[in-house]
Amino acid sequence: MLFNSYIFILAFLPLTLAGFWLAAGLGRTVAGCWLVVASLLFYGWWRPGDVPLLVVSVAANYAASRLIAATAGRRAQDWLLAAGIAANLALLVRFKYLATLLGLAGIPAATPVLPLGISFFTFTQIGFLIDCRQGLARERGWLSYALFVTFFPHLIAGPILHNREIMPQFAAATTYRASADNVAAGLAIFLIGLLKKCLLADPLAATVAAGFAHPHELALFGAWQTATSYSLQLYFDFSGYSDMAIGIARMFNLRFPANFNSPYKSQSVIDYWQRWHMTLTRYLMMYLYNPIALRVTRRRVARGLAVNRQGQATAGGFAAMVLLPIWITLALAGVWHGSGATFLVFGLLHAAYLSVNHAWRLFCPRPRGQGAAAIVGRIALTYGCVLVGSVVFRAPSLWSAGQVLGGMLGLHGVSIGFADTKEAMRAAALTGWIATLYAIVWAAPNTQQIMRACGPTLEAVRPGPLPWLTWRTTLPWAAALGCAAAVGLGALGGTGEFLYFQF
């Protein structure tokens, strides 16, 4: 079921919420079970055949987590953890990578239909098993666990939750009390996300699809239109989805972590990764980058090598402590999105960006200029790098990506010729729309900043630009959001699924 569908907005969400409060009157267990059943209905609405896989995955991982906890301090615990991770990865490989791997080995194989959200719920559960092994997963009730994995707002495309932040919320009595304040705040966040998706992202879809369908025909202007349109579509689509997820959760008295924090305002690629798909970055840091970097750094200490800035600034130190963890993490981050070569190259490209960024900080340490020109320059350089990466990310093949990037460099011509006045008008309108979206990206506050008064996410929120654009429970805001709801509902007809559903 899609967040941006009439059946979800007008039937599923209000009925699930009302049922949750009614069930809460009968006890927390009843309310929790209601949410699990509703989440499975939400998940299976599109393809009911995926539900058994999800149920088996949740049940098997919960059983594995109990076994891991029960064998604390024994050697069997490590074997159980390894088996649990291997089983989860095997499931992911079966659906996501096996056909590609067999193809590389010269064995033709049909690509299976990817179960919705498999990358998300698999990673979520691997993290939980690791935390059980470390003794860090303290809340381990079966219902809290089932809710942690299946709760419908985050099930299909995140944010990727951590058990530490969400399972205690499911275990708390306050979660099961109806709160008009939380419904109001959640609804406002949801509507902002809906508008991002329906009004800002979806109108760009046709331009993007047409551009990537014939990339070798894109001259300078068309290539830039295609690339910038996709960059904006991806941002408003995925951040809109995340807003909707955060808003829905809030209606159920739950607070999610932020997933986007104005990433295109980043002044370095390091900064960008801390602001784009933040819960994936956090996951990769916790379960991949940190273990690798810790092991490497401890090994250097054991060998008597320096690990301070001087040690990092040596060739060996930089290679071991910076390049190794970054390149492994980013390569796997790229492949996490899919088995295509474009995703691997996307990851490696960002690994290269981060390597240069870290080298610059380490070998050319000096205070960053705070003048407007310096800030704009850093943002432009960072966004340029991200834009190139997003072309590779979207393109169906490396050849296509090369064609679009070549077009952006003018390799397919620089002329701006239009067949007729109608086409020229259409191009001018699109350019104006893209400029408007960039103005929103760079000059407007983000959703967390607009909703700052209600503490929209688990993190503290710093004030943004345009302080008057801060949500309050006032009549003007109610009227504005009512209009937004009408516009959003009216725009649902032309919308499609979210870009991140494919992962």
Add this chain to the structure above:
Amino acid sequence: MSSPPLALDHRPVMAELADVFRTVLDDPEIAITEATCADDVPGWDSMTHIALVVEAECRFGVTFAAVELDSLRRVGDLARLIEVKLGAG
């Protein structure tokens, strides 16, 4: 998730941690408090974070799990975790 109030007395640990920061960041002028976070200290990034943790492991004789590192947003978080581990030891 926001950290709980910093009510404990971390002074002995904090003094040693200040030296950890000065050593790893190679800057004898660095001053830290329990509220100090990465935004306040030039050079405290994901890479240096690991070096700080490993240096702290050596000084205090404790071991951190990789998954614990994400929750160490402020110096006070690190001090508190060290004290918990020292107490448990």
